[in-house]
Amino acid sequence: MKRIISFIIVFCLTISGLNCFAANTSVLSTVNDEAYEIISKLDIISNIKEEKNISRADFVMAIVKTFGFDGYRGSEISSVFSDVNEGHRAYNSISIAYDLNLISDADDKMFLPDLDIRMDEAVKVVVCALNSRAQAEAEGGVPYGYLAIANRKKLLKDVNTDNTFLSNRDAAMLIYNTLNSEYVGVSGISSDNTGNTVHY
DSSP states (O other): OOHHHHHHHHHHHHTTTTOOOOHHHHHTTSSSSHHHHHHHTTTSSSSTHHHHOOBBHHHHHHHHHTTTTTSSSSOOOTTTTTTTOOOOOOHHHHHHHHHHSSSSOOTTTOOOOTTOOOOOHHHHHHHTTHHHHHHHHHHTOOTTHHHHHHTTTTTTTTTOSSSSSSSSSHHHHHHHHHSSSOOOHHHHHEEEEEEEEEEE
């Protein structure tokens, strides 16, 4: 169990110094300044605009980057999701998320990467990334078990949960709250001729 927000803040200051970034004041008025600065400087979500929803692909890419797995190579998933080929910009992130059980396969083999992600879908991804899937399933599964865990960990603070879909602004707040939560994490992924192994 550890808190990683202090590392993120130090990292941001280290790579960027103390210079303020340019941002639209209307965005800053609706997004917590500290959260926006951290998420922006880490380039987790770009062009945060309250009125724009984030796609399923972009959210998965953001979560994979948040947890530091974007440098790994995932397994082949063309047979899992027929609408995500190797040329897709989010192919590797979706593959990694699938390997880590952050997302599940579908009966129709469709991931629908360009559709807006629903609030409950995003919450499930984050709760799974925090290694709390088993607990969420034990408390009722989708959606209420995952929402219960998210609320308990204060992941939804300042997130507009009345919306069906997740906006870029709310995605930034959800990720910021995740960084500031108690983290039960994955230490790495190793690959050999038998496949990928996740280490906790």
